[in-house]
Amino acid sequence: MSDAVSLGFQTAELCIKTGKEIYKRCKTYRHADEEVRQAILEIDSYWFTIEDQVRFLRDHWEFFEDRYQVHSNHLLGELQKSLQAAVDLIDNVLGEPDDSSVWNGIRSKKGDTRRGKWTVYTKEQLNLILKRIEKWHHHFNPTWFLLSRMSNKNVGRDFENSRDGNSGAISTVAKLREAHGESQTTLVPSISSSSTSSSSLFLGKNYELKDIEAIPLARSSMGMTGEGRRVIIDHYFLRNGVDLRTAKKDVRDLVSILSRVDPAFSSLLPCEGVLETESEPPFQMIFTIPRTMSYGVPCSLRSALLQTKNDFDLNERVHLAVSLARSVVFLHASRIVHKNITPENVVLLRSDNETLGTPFLVGFERFRFDERRTNMTGDDNWEKNIYRHPQRQGLQPEEVYSMRHDIYSVGVCLLEIGLWNSFVQYNEDHQVSGPSPELSIDDLLIAKNKRRAAVGIKALLTEKAMTHLPRTMGKIYTDVVVSCLTCLDSDSPLFSEPTDFEDADGIVVGVRYIEKIVYEIERIRV
CATH class of the missing domain: 1.10.510.10 (Transferase(Phosphotransferase) domain 1)
Structure with missing residues (x-):
């Protein structure tokens, strides 16, 4: 595997790993305030909508043209930064997974004012991260849909196999490729x-x-x-x-x-x-x-x-x-x-x-x-x-x-x-x-x-x-x-x-x- 192929593969793999960390925290922080927990769930849900796309890029990276690899690697790097920022923020304000001491400490503070301000701040920061991920996805979609033009047989076969899958993004490209095939034949x-x-x-x-x-x-x-x-x-x-x-x-x-x-x-x-x-x-x-x-x-x-x-x-x-x-x-x-x-x-x-x-x-x-x-x-x-x-x-x-x-x-x-x-x-x-x-x-x-x-x-x-x-x-x-x-x-x-x-x-x-x-x-x- 060449350095360029290896780098892109690793970046995609790192995004997937970080996405799993967010999911793990969603499962762990059931003790958190409802509004904060909901904000974490929204980030995890949005990651779920793009995970299949990132996995597809990782699994087919070697078949992509060099310029597409460079372009996509840059985009994946930006995504990984946003995902890691979410993990860091969650850990900083809620503590490490399975460690409820931070939240229990906040709950034990006298009065609701300080706890309320903490909740508002944390939710605002998580929402900013969610907006960054949404913006990334908006940027990424044009690049993703270019795959409908790719003639590589391995890419085409796997799109075809995923045509009726759960991923809307993969299914859309697969159907576009199918429409092109019909118009050609x-x-x-x-x-x-x-x-x-x-x-x-x-x-x-x-x-x-x-x-x-x-x-x-x-x-x-x-x-x-x-x-x-x-x-x-x-x-x-x-x-x-x-x-x-x-x-x-x-x-x-x-x-x-x-x-x-x-x-x-x-x-x-x-x-x-x-x-x-x-x-x-x-x-x-x-x-x-x-x-x-x-x-x-x-x-x-x-x-x-x-x-x-x-x-x-x-x-x-x-x-x-x-x-x-x-x-x-x-x-x-x-x-x-x-x-x-x-x-x-x-x-x-x-x-x-x-x-x-x-x-x-x-x-x-x-x-x-x-x-x-x-x-x-x-x-x-x-x-x-x-x-x-x-x-x-x-x-x-x-x-x-x-x-x-x-x-x-x-x-x-x-x-x-x-x-x-x-x-x-x-x-x-x-x-x-x-x-x-x-x-x-x-x-x-x-x-x-x-x-x-x-x-x-x-x-x-x-x-x-x-x-x-x-x-x-x-x-x-x-x-x-x-x-x-x-x-x-x-x-x-x-x-x-x-x-x-x-x-x-x-x-x-x-x-x-x-x-x-x-x-x-x-x-x-x-």
Whole structure:
């Protein structure tokens, strides 16, 4: 076993050992105050939710790509520190296991005031540790889901064996891998005879959908089901060169994956199925709105950007940016290239304590799976092209769409969020009226050399990020946006090493994005 493999294995093993120590203390300290004992149990319960993930990493460490090992070892080291802090705190305030003298001493003190203060302090410290572990898990999930891309047979076999196990995290990745396998092996003519789970993704004619209305300045709609649930409706149009049978297979495979998403992690809505129509668009994907996000009427990010920036505080704007950035991780882990990330395809849903809301990426009409052929076709719509890298603009784009092109699109959206300015203006009839007055691209839009104009717009966006974002959003946010906008440059700070693109599974690209975009933007404190 190499040093790198051994180190990661040992770190995972140490996490598991420390987790056992917490469990042992939960069993031991039955004499503790109820509130303190409950706080210890909450830490132990949360460890239980992630223990299987840590064990899986430990048992398969040798099969992981080097960059993934380095990244994961760092995360496991942070987890171990938090777990050990919990053990140390418990022992310091309660004594060693089976030693009730400390607690008995506290109980014997005269009066309840001192004991009450001790209880409050101890509970607060344990809750802080729990929040650290929860935060760690939130950070770790993007890295975990990248395993759905890993082609190693040993990893795949053990995920398959754990598919119906008790661990939700392992089961989710296993089902994603299963969905990828189905999309790879199922031939188009066999759609009608596909498995029950696949065929059930197509909603029957009895599925009731009513009160359908457009979401202003969005490419999706909203409606009500027969049971009275509000849903988001995404329209899938046939593209040039794609026949109905192929489109049906693509949509089915997409819905198979999106039906498994966790909105809290992915900033994607779970898809409950797809309706076939007899007209254009031929397919309507139905997305479930989480119960906690059903407050108010859904709106598009475009609509929000056209409102005054004073309406939304900085915390909510950063939350919006973080959520949008995380959505790309799940898409990459699911081998999906969105190809159409714009504010019109981001729907904001609100809980009762939010003003701006949480973004969810929709608008999958141009998506493709990254292992499948892509149609090298485009359009000349400037309002769409400004979200596309220059390589992907025009009627005949130069490059095959990849995750990095989606990252560029996210960068443009993050720039708009940071400036709180819509680069695309609309008139009262909800028709595009022109670019923002603050985006001086009129001359570039009418230039004869479209490729040179596209490069000029990219340069203008990058310059705007570097000169205007620091004073409103700070250095971290600025660096993240610039990294996204320059992610395909030869001297990109995000993907600067040739090894970033050498792994066939795309794990390294995902790790770099998590480290340099997602983790960085999550560091922002307002």
